Amino acid sequence: MAVPVIAAPSQTAAPRRERASGLWPALAAPGIVWLLLCFVFPLYVVLCIVFGQVDPLFRTPIPVWNPVQWDPSQFNYVLTHIVGADGIFGPALVRTAVFVFAASSLCLLIAFPVAYYVARLSGRRKGLLLALLIAPFWISYMMRMFAWVNLLQNDGIVNKVLSFGGLFTMHVDWLTGQPVVVILGLVYGYVPYMILPLYAGLDRLSQPMLEASRDLGADRFSSFWRVTLPLCRPTILAAVLLTCLPMLGDYFTSDMLSASPKTAMVGNLINDSVHAPGRTGQAGAFVMLVFLVALLPMLYYIRATSRRDEVAS
Amino acid sequence: MRSPVAWWNDPWRPPRFLVGITIGYLAWSLLPVAIAVLYSFNNGRSRTTWQGFSLRWYWGDATLSVWHNDALHTALIQTLKLGVVTTLITVPLGVLFAIGIDRWRGRLPAGANFLMLLSFVLPEVLLAVALLFVITTIALPIDLGTTAQVIGLITFQVSYPAVLVRARLATIGPQYEEAAMDLGASPLGALRRIILPMLMPAIFASTVLVFADVIDDFVLVRYLSGDAATEPVSVKIYNTARGAPTPALNALATLLLLAALTAVVIGFLVYRYLTRGDTTTKDRGIGAFAGEV
Numbered sequence: 001m002a003v004p005v006i007a008a009p010s011q012t013a014a015p016r017r018e019r020a021s022g023l024w025p026a027l028a029a030p031g032i033v034w035l036l037l038c039f040v041f042p043l044y045v046v047l048c049i050v051f052g053q054v055d056p057l058f059r060t061p062i063p064v065w066n067p068v069q070w071d072p073s074q075f076n077y078v079l080t081h082i083v084g085a086d087g088i089f090g091p092a093l094v095r096t097a098v099f100v101f102a103a104s105s106l107c108l109l110i111a112f113p114v115a116y117y118v119a120r121l122s123g124r125r126k127g128l129l130l131a132l133l134i135a136p137f138w139i140s141y142m143m144r145m146f147a148w149v150n151l152l153q154n155d156g157i158v159n160k161v162l163s164f165g166g167l168f169t170m171h172v173d174w175l176t177g178q179p180v181v182v183i184l185g186l187v188y189g190y191v192p193y194m195i196l197p198l199y200a201g202l203d204r205l206s207q208p209m210l211e212a213s214r215d216l217g218a219d220r221f222s223s224f225w226r227v228t229l230p231l232c233r234p235t236i237l238a239a240v241l242l243t244c245l246p247m248l249g250d251y252f253t254s255d256m257l258s259a260s261p262k263t264a265m266v267g268n269l270i271n272d273s274v275h276a277p278g279r280t281g282q283a284g285a286f287v288m289l290v291f292l293v294a295l296l297p298m299l300y301y302i303r304a305t306s307r308r309d310e311v312a313s
Numbered sequence: 314m315r316s317p318v319a320w321w322n323d324p325w326r327p328p329r330f331l332v333g334i335t336i337g338y339l340a341w342s343l344l345p346v347a348i349a350v351l352y353s354f355n356n357g358r359s360r361t362t363w364q365g366f367s368l369r370w371y372w373g374d375a376t377l378s379v380w381h382n383d384a385l386h387t388a389l390i391q392t393l394k395l396g397v398v399t400t401l402i403t404v405p406l407g408v409l410f411a412i413g414i415d416r417w418r419g420r421l422p423a424g425a426n427f428l429m430l431l432s433f434v435l436p437e438v439l440l441a442v443a444l445l446f447v448i449t450t451i452a453l454p455i456d457l458g459t460t461a462q463v464i465g466l467i468t469f470q471v472s473y474p475a476v477l478v479r480a481r482l483a484t485i486g487p488q489y490e491e492a493a494m495d496l497g498a499s500p501l502g503a504l505r506r507i508i509l510p511m512l513m514p515a516i517f518a519s520t521v522l523v524f525a526d527v528i529d530d531f532v533l534v535r536y537l538s539g540d541a542a543t544e545p546v547s548v549k550i551y552n553t554a555r556g557a558p559t560p561a562l563n564a565l566a567t568l569l570l571l572a573a574l575t576a577v578v579i580g581f582l583v584y585r586y587l588t589r590g591d592t593t594t595k596d597r598g599i600g601a602f603a604g605e606v
Contacts, residue, residue, distance in 0.1 A: 021417075023500050028413025028422060031406055031471065035428045038468040042443035049446055063450050114338045117331035132339050138573040139346055140529040142550040143566040147345035149554050150352065150360045150563075157348065157361065175555070188342070242434070249436030252531060252551060259555055267438055274442055274536075287442050294436060302430040 043291075050075050050284035059278030074281035075288070089269060093289075096265040099179070100247045103186035107194045107243055108236070110187070115198035120205070133199065136192040145256040148185060149175065152257070177260030185257040186250065190243045197242055201235025234304055241301045248290055266290060350570070353563035360560055370564040379564050384541065385549070389568060392545035394459070396528040396572075399466040404520050406467065407474030408512070412504070414475070415482045433472035440469055441536040448537070458539035465533040470526060474519035481515035482508075514587045521580030525573045 048063035051070030055062055064070055082090045118129045136144065151157050152174035159171060174181050205228065213223040251267030261268075266286055274283035320326060349360075353371075357364030367373060372380035379385045410429070414422045432440070444465045448457055455461055489511065493503040531547040538544045544552070546569045553562055 023504075024413045024417035024422075026413070027409045028417060028425060031410025031413070031429070031475070032421075032425045034406060034468070034471065035425065035432065038444070038464055039428060039432050039440070042440070042447045045446050045450070046443045049450065061446075061450055063446075110334070110338055113331050113334045117328060117335045121328050121331060122335075129335065129339075132343065135574075136342050136346075138525050138529070138577050139570055140531070140547050140550070140566065140573070142529075142531050142547040142554075143349065143570060144346060146550050146554045146562070146566060147349035150349055151345055153361060155361050160361075188345075191338075192342070245434050246436055249438035249532075251438065256551065256554055270438060270442060274445065280446070283442060284446065287439050290436060291439055294434075294439075298431060298434045301434050302427060305430060306426070 046284045046287050050281055050288055052281070054278055054281060061280040061284075075285050078282055078285040078289075089286075092264045092269050093266055095179075095263070096248065096267075099183055099186060099263075099265060100244055102183050103190065103247060104194075104240055104244050106183070106187045107191045108240060111191055111194040111198050111239070112236075115195050115202055119199045119202035130199070133192065133195055137196075141189055142252070142256075144189060145185060145253060148188065149256060152181065175257060175259070177258045177262035179263055181257050182254050182263045185253045186247055189250075189253055190247055193246070194239045194243045197239040198232075198235060201232045201239070205231055238301060238304055241297045245294055245297060245301075248294055346570070349563050350567045353560050353567045355560045355563075358559055360558075360563060370559065370561040371568075374561070377559055377561050379561055379568065382561065385561060385565050387542055388544055388546045388549040389565060391459070391543055392528050392547070392569060393572065395462055395466060395530075395534065395545060396524045398459075398463050399470065399527045400520055400524045402463070403467045403470045403523050404474050404516065407471045407519065408478050408516055410471065411475040411478035411482070412508070412512075415479055429472045429475050432468060433476065437469060437532040441465065441533045444468070444533070445536045456539060457537055458543045461537040461539075462534050462543065462545075465537045466527050466530060469530075469533055470523050473523050473526065474516065477515045477519045477522075478512055481512055485511050514584055517587060518580065518584050521576055521584075525576050525580075528569060528573055 045063060047067075047070075048065055049061045051067075051072055051074070052064040053062040053071065054060070054074075078089065080086070081088050082093060114133070118126060118133060122129050153159075154171060154173065156174075158174065162172070209231070210223060210227055213227045218226065249267050249270075251265060251271040254263045254265055254268055255271075264272075266289070270283050270286045270290075273279040273286070315323075352360050352363070354366050354368065355362075355364055356367040356369060370378050372378050375381055379389065410425075414426050414429070444461070445457075447453070448455055448461050455464070485508070489507050490503045493507045494500065498506065528545075529547065530545075531551065534545050535548045535551065538548060546565055550562060550566055
């Protein structure tokens, strides 16, 4: 009697799974179709416009759908104007790299200690602190930038505080093309996106491992350097990527806090050319450039998260 | 007084340095917003000098307040409309997609999963420009405006419920579904009566998160907005922030903040109610709700 009871599930389960095989594709189909139509196809349209023609009269872009007939002249125009004598786009690209690097380093410098404290040492106050850390997520980015516009105006609080209530005359024009202000704005805007993944990683860190390292004679620093850091290296990388990638396409922070071409980033190049007649192809070319630069980090991030899912399941 | 060496070697000394950084960070991140909210109640036109408390910029002022100024309350209504419509379409789409992708084995679903994650990390401005190109260069029956904004937002947000639901599916494991099917349920029946109820907290959390994210969105909605009537609050703030706005703009931003925080707080309370007695999300509190998985 016992044998068929054990054998039965596997025998009946197999045909059931077979029957179910049509269900899962049917569930996934709307999402797949949506992603193909509204995600993959638009990216292809960008290519068709970058390598397409421009209407000689109206200066509107004419997409060329056949890759064989693609004309690289618009893309070449952008590439040849990055370096050299007519390198009009070069400074903004270099600035983007510098701003993103500086801002994400500062983000990490702030985010790591905060996430470490809240995840591992805050004890009973953890829930409250975490709620406060998450709060900036639900405050519109524009509102947070606008808050700084208020503070940094010529008669704003920052200048008032710096002049100690009229003791000195401090009138710094913070909002007219100061690179430092834009970098700090980027840090302010994106640091919550770094803290949360770091918190999640540090929260999962194995406590027995750290205790073992101390028991085996490591002091505070070498235990941190040789156990904690290696254990959370993937987390740190993922957190840095999650902040760097949106920063690459940022143009509004510079617009809000400086509104000057002196702090223009590649996002501003896209934003300025996208509505300009005859320069739509340029905007597309910059979109492609950012996409190519972001591609490797994005692939790394996707691989890391997929691998984690496999381990989890 | 202890010697500095003893202080340094004491493993139980409080982490003052880290406490300081954390408090400093929280003040730095929240005070500017709090000040902006405070000045929305200012009785004068200034956003930097306090002139007494009033609700003038909410509805007191007959032409410039949020309540009476057409441009401002249109923006607020547009924001909420986009939030509700996008959420209602995104969440079912993402949930079904996640379940399908999770169970269906092969190259095609792996590729779809890759696309979904790519849309999650792609800088938003790239998608916005690409969709703008599609709508402006191809003769589609869709114009720039609410429909285009909703399409863009769904594309950008659909990965959110998908990621959350897949993470939840991984913690549930296959055993409940197998048990149901061994007891005679069809795959669809097991999905409907076992898996969907177990996914409810994740689905609910993603609903709230998508809504709160959509009403704060800026890049997509700006590129895909048609005229001033389809510009939501974030775009309004961007357009007027540098041009000497009145505190009515602070008031508008405060109302947006209030909408997002109300959604999240109510969402969190309901989420806690849904997950009571659930061991996998216990002790994770707001972290589990916010989807750090």
